[in-house]
Amino acid sequence: MQHLHNNFMRKTTAILANFRKIILLGIAIISLTTIIFLVSKQNSTEAAEIQTITDQNADGRINLIDARILSPPETTSCPVCVDVNGDKTINQTDVDLVQRYADQTAMVTATELPKPKYKSRYDVNNDKVVNLSDVAIIKNYLGQTVGDPAFGLDNPSELTFGFMANDILIKFKPEATDLQKQSVFAKYDLNPKRTFQTINTTNLTAKDSNVEQMQKQILKESVVQSAQKSYIFELLTDDPHWAEQWGHQRIRIPETWFAERTTGRTPNKVRVAIIDTGADYNHYDLGANLSQTLRRNVQIDPVWPFEQQDVTDEAGHGTFMAGIIGATTNNNSGVAGLNWNVEIIPIKAAFINVYGEYEMPLPYLYVAMEWVFLNHSNIDVLNMSYGIPGVTSDPNIDYYLDALDYFGVILIAAAGNLGRNDSSYPANNPRVVSVASSGLDDNFCPNSSGRQSADILAPGDQIISTVPPDLDLDINHDGVEYAGCGTSQAAAYVSGVAALCKAVAPAYPLRSDLKCNKFRHNGYGRLDAWATIWYVNCKRFDNNSSGTVDVIDIAQVAFRSNSPQLYNVLYDVYPVGGDGKIDISDAYVQVSRSGIRCQ
Amino acid sequence: MRLKYPRICLPNKAFKKGGVVFGLFQVKLAFVLISLSILAFLVNPKVALGQTAQPNIFFLKSFYLSYPGGYPVTTQVKLSNFTDPDGLGAFIFKVKYDPNFVSITDDNGDGVADSGKVTPGVFLGSTGKQVECSDGFIDPDNTDSTKKLLTFSCVTIGLTPAAPTGGGYLAYINFTTKNRLGNTTLTFSSTELADNTIDVNLVPHTTSGFQLIITKCGDFDRNGSVNLDDIFDVAYRYGATSANPGWNPVYDMDGNGTITLDDIFNTAYQYGPTPCAAFT
Numbered sequence: 003m004q005h006l007h008n009n010f011m012r013k014t015t016a017i018l019a020n021f022r023k024i025i026l027l028g029i030a031i032i033s034l035t036t037i038i039f040l041v042s043k044q045n046s047t048e049a050a051e052i053q054t055i056t057d058q059n060a061d062g063r064i065n066l067i068d069a070r071i072l073s074p075p076e077t078t079s080c081p082v083c084v085d086v087n088g089d090k091t092i093n094q095t096d097v098d099l100v101q102r103y104a105d106q107t108a109m110v111t112a113t114e115l116p117k118p119k120y121k122s123r124y125d126v127n128n129d130k131v132v133n134l135s136d137v138a139i140i141k142n143y144l145g146q147t148v149g150d151p152a153f154g155l156d157n158p159s160e161l162t163f164g165f166m167a168n169d170i171l172i173k174f175k176p177e178a179t180d181l182q183k184q185s186v187f188a189k190y191d192l193n194p195k196r197t198f199q200t201i202n203t204t205n206l207t208a209k210d211s212n213v214e215q216m217q218k219q220i221l222k223e224s225v226v227q228s229a230q231k232s233y234i235f236e237l238l239t240d241d242p243h244w245a246e247q248w249g250h251q252r253i254r255i256p257e258t259w260f261a262e263r264t265t266g267r268t269p270n271k272v273r274v275a276i277i278d279t280g281a282d283y284n285h286y287d288l289g290a291n292l293s294q295t296l297r298r299n300v301q302i303d304p305v306w307p308f309e310q311q312d313v314t315d316e317a318g319h320g321t322f323m324a325g326i327i328g329a330t331t332n333n334n335s336g337v338a339g340l341n342w343n344v345e346i347i348p349i350k351a352a353f354i355n356v357y358g359e360y361e362m363p364l365p366y367l368y369v370a371m372e373w374v375f376l377n378h379s380n381i382d383v384l385n386m387s388y389g390i391p392g393v394t395s396d397p398n399i400d401y402y403l404d405a406l407d408y409f410g411v412i413l414i415a416a417a418g419n420l421g422r423n424d425s426s427y428p429a430n431n432p433r434v435v436s437v438a439s440s441g442l443d444d445n446f447c448p449n450s451s452g453r454q455s456a457d458i459l460a461p462g463d464q465i466i467s468t469v470p471p472d473l474d475l476d477i478n479h480d481g482v483e484y485a486g487c488g489t490s491q492a493a494a495y496v497s498g499v500a501a502l503c504k505a506v507a508p509a510y511p512l513r514s515d516l517k518c519n520k521f522r523h524n525g526y527g528r529l530d531a532w533a534t535i536w537y538v539n540c541k542r543f544d545n546n547s548s549g550t551v552d553v554i555d556i557a558q559v560a561f562r563s564n565s566p567q568l569y570n571v572l573y574d575v576y577p578v579g580g581d582g583k584i585d586i587s588d589a590y591v592q593v594s595r596s597g598i599r600c601q
Numbered sequence: 602m603r604l605k606y607p608r609i610c611l612p613n614k615a616f617k618k619g620g621v622v623f624g625l626f627q628v629k630l631a632f633v634l635i636s637l638s639i640l641a642f643l644v645n646p647k648v649a650l651g652q653t654a655q656p657n658i659f660f661l662k663s664f665y666l667s668y669p670g671g672y673p674v675t676t677q678v679k680l681s682n683f684t685d686p687d688g689l690g691a692f693i694f695k696v697k698y699d700p701n702f703v704s705i706t707d708d709n710g711d712g713v714a715d716s717g718k719v720t721p722g723v724f725l726g727s728t729g730k731q732v733e734c735s736d737g738f739i740d741p742d743n744t745d746s747t748k749k750l751l752t753f754s755c756v757t758i759g760l761t762p763a764a765p766t767g768g769g770y771l772a773y774i775n776f777t778t779k780n781r782l783g784n785t786t787l788t789f790s791s792t793e794l795a796d797n798t799i800d801v802n803l804v805p806h807t808t809s810g811f812q813l814i815i816t817k818c819g820d821f822d823r824n825g826s827v828n829l830d831d832i833f834d835v836a837y838r839y840g841a842t843s844a845n846p847g848w849n850p851v852y853d854m855d856g857n858g859t860i861t862l863d864d865i866f867n868t869a870y871q872y873g874p875t876p877c878a879a880f881t
Contacts, residue, residue, distance in 0.1 A: 509743070513711070513712045513713060513738050513740070514709075514711035514712060514713055517711075517712075552693065552793055553691050553692060553693045553754065553793035553794070553795045553801075553803070554793075554795060554801045554803070556691060556693070556754060556756050557690055557691040557756055557795045557801040558801055559756075560690075560691060560733060560756035560757060560758050560759075561690065561756075561757075561758075561759065561760050561797070561798075561799055561801065562759075562799075563758045563759050564758065564759050565759055565760070568799065586731070586733055586758055589733045589756055589758055590733055592756075593733055593734065593735045593754055593755070593756055594735050594736065596693050596735050596738075596752060596754035597693055597695060597738065597740070597750075597752035597754065597791075598740075599743065
């Protein structure tokens with residue numbers, strides 16, 4: 003019995019021992035499997051990022067959607083997939099952008115307002131909805147940066163806005179013959195789709211959906227000046243009120259932005275001072291372009307420097323002007339300013355009186371002008387959307403205007419809203435550009451002054467711009483409003499274009515037509531941003547990229563004059579956009595820029 | 602002991618009329634020789650500087666003399682020895698000048714020389730080619746804030762007829778003097794010559810500037826001409842300074858407070874008929 007018991011115990015012990023071994027073995031197997039799984043998962047993640055991206059969803063575009071299909075950011079490491087503003091850093095800005103869009107969508111649902119356009123860039127998990135789950139994914143990446151290269155792209159941030167699949171743009175050197183071009187097309191199996199004569203560029207279909215490698219090869223061809231992917235711009239600006247900003251489109255702002263490359267990448271901001279009612283620093287669509295260091299409330303005594311910085315806009319007029327010149331563009335909110343990148347310096351000089359009206363007493367104006375004068379080295383353009391009719395001079399204001407003009411500050415003022423033939427003061431000062439307002443018909447607004455004296459017309463009717471939200475009385479309360487016809491708005495338009503002009507003008511421009519304070523008239527004399535800026539863009543006339551408009555540049559145009567067989571669009575410099583021929587007018591335009599140094 | 606070059610302190614009638622006649626003659630002779638040398642240089646200013654193998658852009662005179670206070674200085678820019686068989690198709694030059702000494706009239710201050718102040722020469726159009734020229738542009742000199750640059754350029758229109766070779770006038774520039782006395786040098790800060798081909802080749806060349814002397818009028822006796830008596834009037838005062846009794850600044854031609862050889866030369870340069878007494 004005892005033997006049996008002992009035998010049983012031995013067997014039981016052995017079984018238990020084996021059972022432990024089995025358990026341990028099982029744990030080991032599971033652990034190993036998990037490790038193998040994790041390792042393989044990691045490898046698959048890396049594989050996704052190191053493989054060349056293609057048009058995964060066959061939508062004709064290569065963008066973040068494709069990247070997120072290859073490498074879902076919620077399960078794999080893919081910083082570029084969540085870098086929604088393409089600045090290579092995942093930070094709170096990315097979170098805010100998606101959060102704000104998600105909030106807007108929620109608000110729209112609640113109020114049944116028109117739904118904002120779906121934005122795939124913000125749809126981090128590719129589930130066709132931008133909501134808080136996308137925000138949550140981005141938060142997991144905070145602090146990370148986008149490494150180069152990835153997805154077979156030297157700059158994976160090209161995916162943020164995307165580019166067309168199977169598509170490439172080749173710009174040839176001026177001397178490239180048609181035969182040489184055809185040879186390049188054949189070598190890379192490219193099919194021309196369209197040619198852009200004015201920029202000597204051909205758009206072609208490629209066999210590969212991602213043309214990065216081909217792009218590098220083509221760049222080595224001796225007749226090619228540049229080759230690039232067909233990047234995808236968003237619809238000019240995604241500011242929801244863009245379609246209502248008729249003035250921008252009338253003065254050819256879209257062409258100016260993109261043709262003259264003034265879309266917010268100017269290294270040095272042009273600075274525009276606005277003497278007005280102040281500006282709303284808390285406005286969601288304006289704050290980014292309001293100066294953080296320069297502003298002035300002229301009512302406050304200099305012994306209170308902090309209070310001097312209070313330019314709170316109780317009236318809204320100054321905020322409106324600031325919005326025309328520099329509301330934040332392409333931020334999916336509000337309106338688009340004329341400038342993507344500008345520093346607006348508000349000077350509050352108008353205050354409410356006992357009747358509830360806003361007025362700008364001359365002493366306040368003296369303080370404002372003196373402040374501008376003292377800060378002239380930090381000011382490029384001065385907008386004066388105010389005036390007094392029947393006055394032609396004030397010795398002190400004239401003194402400041404003379405001095406500011408001497409220092410190169412562009413002076414812009416409203417002609418007045420009394421339907422007079424003359425302009426108000428200071429618009430009628432000879433050193434100031436007097437601006438009358440025009441409507442949709444490009445003619446004077448009925449109430450515009452300066453009908454026989456204004457230097458230029460600019461859009462001033464039915465202009466939509468920023469207002470402090472507590473003054474926004476319309477149904478949306480979205481911080482933007484329309485204003486009726488006024489030369490104030492028109493002056494702001496000219497100031498905005500003057501700022502754009504400064505952004506592309508050559509360094510130290512002294513020649514009259516390059517100073518940005520004369521505005522080329524068009525049609526009824528209405529402002530035309532593209533025409534104005536086209537002629538001051540130094541690089542356009544420096545065809546050999548020597549940094550100077552030299553004798554080669556002027557001779558290349560002049561020698562082609564009156565010789566159709568030598569026509570090349572690059573040298574068709576007059577009128578704006580070219581007229582298909584090169585003659586003495588082109589030669590004159592070119593020679594008038596001789597010797598200018600480009601930045 | 603008689604000094605070879607006596608120091609003359611005026612008034613000193615005894616010195617002038619005493620037993621130093623021989624010494625004074627020496628002085629006169631020396632200044633006559635100096636004056637003649639200068640005159641010879643002025644009469645034949647073609648500055649062999651232009652006679653080099655390469656084309657040369659130069660001013661007709663290697664130095665000009667003028668008077669302060671808005672007096673015109675008309676200069677001629679010339680090209681020589683342009684032998685490129687394709688001919689001259691276009692040129693640009695920039696003249697660097699000191700705005701304290703001279704200016705180019707720009708009444709409205711727009712940086713563009715007023716009409717007639719910078720005009721094209723005849724050379725570029727001498728073969729019948731149509732010529733288009735820029736205005737005279739007055740730009741700041743980014744390399745020297747005390748100077749300004751006048752930029753002028755001309756191009757020929759089309760490739761035919763043939764472009765000119767050889768040499769001739771490219772431009773005429775009318776400067777205006779400011780109130781400062783003294784010497785200043787005007788130079789070409791950059792120049793470019795292009796041949797008349799569709800490829801537009803640059804043609805190597807040399808340049809020569811000029812010296813501008815802005816001086817007081819040397820016609821001290823107001824007889825309509827600067828002559829030896831005027832030169833001697835300065836020479837007698839050689840070494841005098843504004844601290845001397847009887848100092849007369851009229852003879853301090855460059856206004857530096859001392860009568861130096863430069864003052865004597867500046868008078869001698871004006872030798873001959875001059876209307877300067879009428880406006881200085």
